[in-house]
Amino acid sequence: MIKYTHDTALTEASRCLMCEDAPCHGGCPSSVNPKLFIRKIRFADLAGAAKMLRNANILAGSTAYICPCLSTCGSKCTAHELDRPINISALQRFVMDWERENGLAEINKAPANGRRIAVIGSGPAGLACSAWLAQSGYQVEIFERHDVAGGQLRLSIPEFRLPAKVIDHEVAFVKKLGVQIQLNSEIKDIKKLKHDGFDAVYLSPGLMGSRRLGIAGEEKKGVYQALDFFDPFEKGRKNQSWQKGSCRRRRRHGD
Ligand SMILES: Cc1cc2nc3c(=O)[nH]c(=O)nc-3n(C[C@H](O)[C@H](O)[C@H](O)COP(=O)(O)OP(=O)(O)OC[C@H]3O[C@@H](n4cnc5c(N)ncnc54)[C@H](O)[C@@H]3O)c2cc1C
Structure with a gap:
């Protein structure tokens, strides 16, 4: 996962073509307008960039890590025609990591309505x-x-x-x-x-269940359903090292 410094973030941000009607904006399911926050990076206004991102997407910090950017905003990036798309998620990570280290963005709040x-x-x-x-x-x-x-x-x-x-x-x-x-x-x-x-x-209780394959032996000891495998809390398994070990195995197999 790419992690930019101030210099490398600026270099990447400078590749943005600042399209008039930026197509990347239409590609973002969270309505983030990449052009606008990238422009703020170019002007070294990281607090402004963080505020802009939070206003569009409250969870801009975590989506910068897990959003499949190349199939959303990145797939619409015009720079793709010239060379390669701007790495929008890495730039967003740079801004939101900066926010984490330098204090939370201020967000305007309406007065309390008593409900x-x-x-x-x-x-x-x-x-x-x-x-x-x-x-x-x-x-x-x-x-x-x-x-x-x-x-x-x-x-x-x-x-x-x-x-x-x-x-x-x-x-x-x-x-x-x-x-x-x-x-x-x-x-x-x-x-x-x-x-x-x-x-x-x-x-918002989520879908806390795994889809079963319906194959023989699925119920046997040592066979875990996907979410049980990840969730050390679910079955009272508080041993985090079990989970970390599993993740490392998955990573080695490029899963
Ligand atoms: C292994 C894995 C990898 C993933 N990777 C990605 C990724 O890379 N990118 C991506 O965009 N998405 C990814 N996802 C999907 C993403 O995590 C989910 O879409 C998202 O978490 C769903 O959010 P949610 O708030 O609806 O539900 P959840 O995240 O499931 O949260 C529901 C919460 O409700 C709580 N709850 C349930 N019932 C009750 C109750 N009765 N009382 C109180 N609390 C309750 C639960 O404990 C839980 O904390 C991944 C999912 C998994 C399982």
Whole structure:
């Protein structure tokens, strides 16, 4: 994974053609406009670039690591015709890593409207929804059944692909907006939340199940379903080294 310094980021940003009607913008499912944040890198306004990215995509830090950029914005990049596409995700990583090391971007918030929203699940859907609601003036509380926040970002995506410190920073950003996160809090009864005074409930429990192959021997000891294999919390296996070892094996096989 490419990691730019100030100099190499500037060199890459300088290759951007600053297209009038930049096609890369249309290629981003999160509505990020790469041209605009790349221009800010060129003018050494990294705080402005981080703010712009966060405004378009609350989880700009983690998506900079795991978004398949070459098939989204990168596939539309005009520089591709001349040489190779701009490495947009590496530039976004550069900006968001800078933000992590230099302080969180300030995001404008609407005044409190007195309404309370419960969010079930602290995966990317729950975190992003909570952040947007908090920005719009709602008082938001996330209920997460695990003892860590982040959902599959934390539980399944290996450290070498998405470092824990990046997820910690995303969670810190959401908390900074005033969102409270209750860990070890599995919700089994939504009606109780209404009874507890919440005006609405947002469900973002994810799809915490693996698709079975339906082949003989699948139930045998030592055969793991994909999510159980990654998730040391799911079955009470708190031994992180088991997970790290598995990730290293996967990496060696280029999986
Ligand atoms: C191995 C793996 C690799 C991946 N790699 C990528 C990638 O490179 N790029 C990419 O874009 N996507 C990737 N994904 C997909 C991505 O992680 C998911 O699309 C995303 O996490 C879904 O977000 P979510 O918030 O909907 O659900 P989740 O991330 O599953 O979060 C749901 C959360 O809800 C909690 N929860 C569930 N029920 C309750 C309850 N009753 N009470 C309280 N809490 C509850 C869960 O504990 C969990 O924390 C990958 C997924 C996996 C499994």
